[in-house]
Amino acid sequence: MEKIVKSDQQWQELLSNEEFQVCRQKGTERAFSGEYDGEKAEGVYTCRCCGLALFRSDTKYDSGSGWPSFYQAADGEVVAVNRDVSHGMVREEVVCARCDAHLGHVFPDGPAPTGLRYCINSLSLKLDKDKVG
Template sequence: MDKLEKPLEEWREALSAEQFEICRLGGTERAFTGEYYATKTPGVYLCACCATPLFDSEAKYDSGCGWPSYFQPVDEQVIAEKEDFSHGMQRIEVRCARCDAHLGHVFPDGPRPTGLRYCINSASLKLVPRTE
């Protein structure tokens, strides 16, 4: 996968203020406020920064945490993981492997078949509805 790198100023111009804060500065939207946390529309969720397909609606489920949750990405290669010790806890941060956008975190308390819960900020995603 080709890496996409841009200076912060270019990202600031290309993204909304909320997307920039979350994707480029590692922020988090408030629980139960994101555009996609309760969405059931079939489709593919792309990275809001570089349009890389990240998650399919078939892997989305209601975890009750207030953010869109998925049990697996469309391909393991599209997600990069990084240890995160912020906020006095140890977590695994997930980023877009192509553009390094902060997406959210992954936890080992998800459903089968993976047992994972990718807890993702809506602002870091763009849903492309499936047309069938």
């Protein structure tokens, strides 16, 4: 997969201030405030920055965390995981494999079959309801 690299200025021209803060500056939206937390529609969740298909609606579940949660990525190579030691915690940051947008974090407390909980910011996603699977 070819990487997409842009300057901060180029990303700022494409994203809202809130989207830029989350996707490019590793921010987070407030719990239960995101557009997709309670979303039930079918479709494919894509990267807000580059459009790469990241998660499918059939892997989304209500974790009660306040952020959209998925138990697996759409494909094993569409997300990357980096160690995050910010805020006095050790977590696993999830980023888009194509453009390095910050998506959220992954935790080992999800449901079967993976046991993973990809806890993702709505601001880093776009739901494409025209794509299913």
